[in-house]
Amino acid sequence: MSRNPLFRSEALEAVRKEEERWKKDRLGPQDLESEGRYATASGIPTHLLYTPADLAEMDYLKDLGFSGLPPFTRGIYPNMYRGRPFTIRQLAGFGSPEDCNRRLKFLLEKGATGLNIVLDLPSIRGYDSDDPQAEGNVGQCGVALDSVEDLHALFQDIPIDQVSVSLVTHLPSTTVVLLSAYMVMAEERGIPLDRLAGTSQNDFIMETTVGSAPEILPPGHAFRLQCDVIDHITRILPRWNPVSFNGYNLREAGTDAVMEVGVAVANALATAQELIRRGRDPDSFLPRFSFFWDLHNDFFEEIAKCRASRRVWYRLVHERLGARSHRAHLMRFHVQTSGITLPSVEPLNNIARAAIQGLAAVLGGAQSLHIDSYDEAYSAPTEQAALISLRTQQILQVETGVTRVADPLGGSYYVEALTNEMERRILDLVDQMEEMGGIVRSVESGWLHRRIADFAYEQQRSIESGHLPIVGVNFMPASEFRPPEEIFRYPETQQRQTEKLRRIRKERDTRSWKRALEGVREACRDGQNIMPAVQEAVRARATLGEIQRVFRETFGLWSFPLH
Amino acid sequence: MDRPRPIKVLMAKLGLDIHWRGAMAVSRLLRDAGMEVIYLGNQFPEAIAAAALQEAPDVVGLSTLAGNHLSLGPRVVQELHAKGMEDVLVIMGGVIPPDDVPKLKREGIAEVFGPDTPVERIVRFIRERIRGTLEDTGPGPHSGPPPKSVGE
Numbered sequence: 001m002s003r004n005p006l007f008r009s010e011a012l013e014a015v016r017k018e019e020e021r022w023k024k025d026r027l028g029p030q031d032l033e034s035e036g037r038y039a040t041a042s043g044i045p046t047h048l049l050y051t052p053a054d055l056a057e058m059d060y061l062k063d064l065g066f067s068g069l070p071p072f073t074r075g076i077y078p079n080m081y082r083g084r085p086f087t088i089r090q091l092a093g094f095g096s097p098e099d100c101n102r103r104l105k106f107l108l109e110k111g112a113t114g115l116n117i118v119l120d121l122p123s124i125r126g127y128d129s130d131d132p133q134a135e136g137n138v139g140q141c142g143v144a145l146d147s148v149e150d151l152h153a154l155f156q157d158i159p160i161d162q163v164s165v166s167l168v169t170h171l172p173s174t175t176v177v178l179l180s181a182y183m184v185m186a187e188e189r190g191i192p193l194d195r196l197a198g199t200s201q202n203d204f205i206m207e208t209t210v211g212s213a214p215e216i217l218p219p220g221h222a223f224r225l226q227c228d229v230i231d232h233i234t235r236i237l238p239r240w241n242p243v244s245f246n247g248y249n250l251r252e253a254g255t256d257a258v259m260e261v262g263v264a265v266a267n268a269l270a271t272a273q274e275l276i277r278r279g280r281d282p283d284s285f286l287p288r289f290s291f292f293w294d295l296h297n298d299f300f301e302e303i304a305k306c307r308a309s310r311r312v313w314y315r316l317v318h319e320r321l322g323a324r325s326h327r328a329h330l331m332r333f334h335v336q337t338s339g340i341t342l343p344s345v346e347p348l349n350n351i352a353r354a355a356i357q358g359l360a361a362v363l364g365g366a367q368s369l370h371i372d373s374y375d376e377a378y379s380a381p382t383e384q385a386a387l388i389s390l391r392t393q394q395i396l397q398v399e400t401g402v403t404r405v406a407d408p409l410g411g412s413y414y415v416e417a418l419t420n421e422m423e424r425r426i427l428d429l430v431d432q433m434e435e436m437g438g439i440v441r442s443v444e445s446g447w448l449h450r451r452i453a454d455f456a457y458e459q460q461r462s463i464e465s466g467h468l469p470i471v472g473v474n475f476m477p478a479s480e481f482r483p484p485e486e487i488f489r490y491p492e493t494q495q496r497q498t499e500k501l502r503r504i505r506k507e508r509d510t511r512s513w514k515r516a517l518e519g520v521r522e523a524c525r526d527g528q529n530i531m532p533a534v535q536e537a538v539r540a541r542a543t544l545g546e547i548q549r550v551f552r553e554t555f556g557l558w559s560f561p562l563h
Numbered sequence: 564m565d566r567p568r569p570i571k572v573l574m575a576k577l578g579l580d581i582h583w584r585g586a587m588a589v590s591r592l593l594r595d596a597g598m599e600v601i602y603l604g605n606q607f608p609e610a611i612a613a614a615a616l617q618e619a620p621d622v623v624g625l626s627t628l629a630g631n632h633l634s635l636g637p638r639v640v641q642e643l644h645a646k647g648m649e650d651v652l653v654i655m656g657g658v659i660p661p662d663d664v665p666k667l668k669r670e671g672i673a674e675v676f677g678p679d680t681p682v683e684r685i686v687r688f689i690r691e692r693i694r695g696t697l698e699d700t701g702p703g704p705h706s707g708p709p710p711k712s713v714g715e
Contacts, residue, residue, distance in 0.1 A: 121578075121579040121580065121581060121629050122579060124581070125579055125581070127579075133578075133579060133607075134579070135578070135607075135631075135634060135635070136577075136578055136630075136631030136633075136634030136635045137578060137579050137580075137629055137630065137631045140629060140630030140631060141628075141629055141630050210581070211581030211582070211583070212576055212581060212583040212604055212605050213579060213581060213605050214579070214604075214605045214606070214607075252584070253582075253583070253584050254584050254588075340584075343678065343679040344677045344678055344679055345679060377658060377677070377678050377679070378658060378659075378660050378661065379630070379658065379660050452584070453584075453587050453588075453591075456584045456585075456587060456588045457587070457588045457591045457592070459588075460588040460589075460592060460682065461592070463681075464592075464681055464682060464683060470679065473679045474681070481661075483661040483662075487660045487661070487662060488660075489660075490630060560604055562583070562587065562602075562604075
């Protein structure tokens with residue numbers, strides 16, 4: 001189709017001519033010489049000043065359009081935050097589900113509009129709280145969840161038919177079990193499944209690449225479970241996002257903004273292709289895909305990343321997946337501000353960093369937001385630190401006026417040029433991974449792990465050399481170390497969870513429990529969708545660790561390709 | 564001329580901690596500083612001590628951002644001692660609340676390095692302790708007054 005450039009060529013010619021004159025007359029030799037030395041955090045070269053000449057090819061309607069219309073550069077909803085403010089979704093999770101339930105109620109009482117549950121590492125990696133592998137980690141960094149009973153305790157007196165809930169389950173294998181447990185809990189509370197709104201993370205990159213662990217499922221099997229969850233859930237939970245393609249943790253582990261989006265989008269594309277291969281209509285599942293971005297300090301690049309990612313996804317869905325419905329093309333994403341940018345020295349400075357990153361998320365058109373707490377470099381947030389994060393969101397939402405206008409930076413020559421360049425680089429990376437045999441192969445070969453390790457190494461060198469300045473660390477270093485006034489302490493959890501597990505194992509019907517676990521084993525082997533069998537097992541009070549052990553036994557283990 | 568053999572470091576992620584970025588980056592930077600580094604990946608104390616018995620390292624580096632430092636860290640020291648390796652220098656890095664640092668040091672962890680520690684400081688610390696240079700290293704990264712703890 002022919003393009004309809006916004007700028008007339010004569011006008012652009014005049015701008016170029018004037019630019020040359022300006023360079024010659026107004027800029028010094030130092031300015032001209034240093035021009036090539038400036039770049040964004042992802043290495044995109046940046047000029048001193050941007051003009052329409054940097055957007056010579058721009059076709060307004062094709063490249064930008066209107067909010068709520070293709071290619072969705074300007075946002076996915078026509079009325080954006082006027083119609084629906086971004087969801088204030090602060091992460092919470094520590095201790096036992098009973099402990100965590102109190103923090104969830106605290107956040108809701110203070111104005112949180114969604115919940116976001118972070119799990120402890122044994123739960124994430126599929127071990128019960130009384131497993132020897134869990135030692136030292138029960139209730140640390142997240143809440144311990146062993147069985148459906150724990151889901152009941154975690155959400156006790158919380159209206160889950162009204163509040164949307166994000167379950168940060170990370171791995172597909174954990175999502176399979178805990179999302180099943182969430183549904184069984186809702187059934188047992190008498191809440192219809194079509195009332196449940198929320199998201200589960202369910203990303204095989206988390207299982208195999210972002211996190212290292214003593215026991216890891218092979219990438220191909222982890223990818224299959226990821227697809228099983230989406231395939232099953234889109235048919236029975238109409239308001240649930242069964243996947244959150246996670247760029248966030250990949251970025252934190254060590255990538256730039258381009259790779260963060262590129263890998264998540266490549267995973268989403270491969271997932272869609274697999275579901276189409278299984279005979280599903282792309283319009284039936286694509287509307288439930290969701291994404292998760294990490295916003296770092298390079299303010300305009302992060303905003304451009306959000307805008308570019310929507311356009312990339314629209315184009316891929318349109319050109320490669322054959323979807324027809326409007327909703328199938330919308331990239332809905334959650335943002336969390338960056339944990340790794342928060343140093344432990346002078347921790348209160350992190351309130352400023354997180355607020356600026358959060359502002360970028362709003363200007364980038366995010367659907368929901370978590371703002372990190374200043375004490376992140378030490379521990380989980382204290383109640384006071386969590387409240388400051390929540391209040392920062394409310395300040396952005398109602399005091400700054402930034403939510404009044406859709407895509408307020410659209411049309412900035414700089415932001416548009418960066419958006420174009422981000423889009424180009426993201427698509428190049430998606431194609432590069434396709435050439436390597438696809439996303440699963442890029443993981444199996446260790447390519448992705450090596451890219452992350454190299455990036456992390458180079459970035460640390462840049463910090464050591466001072467090339468990457470961090471205020472209070474290598475720029476104007478703090479003269480004395482001052483820890484925060486309060487530090488969060490995790491409550492004792494392992495013993496309480498162990499007692500609960502003992503009771504559950506004693507009281508459950510051994511025969512139906514055994515039969516249900518056998519059903520899971522069969523479903524693993526014969527390739528049918530895993531979800532119904534796992535739900536049956538959860539209903540029979542099989543624990544997370546028991547079901548995950550079946551996965552490990554039937555799928556085998558994979559060794560992490562780095563040493 | 565005889566050069567001394569390189570300092571040998573055994574690096575492990577403690578238990579289930581999934582955050583491998585720091586341990587991997589520090590391992591490579593220690594190699595750049597001329598040390599020999601063996602990266603074990605995720606291991607529990609018994610396995611770390613068993614690997615140490617085989618590899619005879621000068622230093623065992625433990626990385627955790629997962630809150631298991633107090634429960635598993637001292638166990639590594641105990642396991643090493645039980646196997647007769649009292650001389651191995653055990654150091655730790657990661658997200659560690661400052662008021663846990665004195666407890667770890669009492670249990671035999673020689674030093675604890677926080678998330679924004681320059682690797683150069685880790686290199687200096689290891690060299691001084693292993694090569695026996697007596698130069699003062701100055702205060703560690705967590706030498707402030709202990710904060711008060713709050714629970715839920």
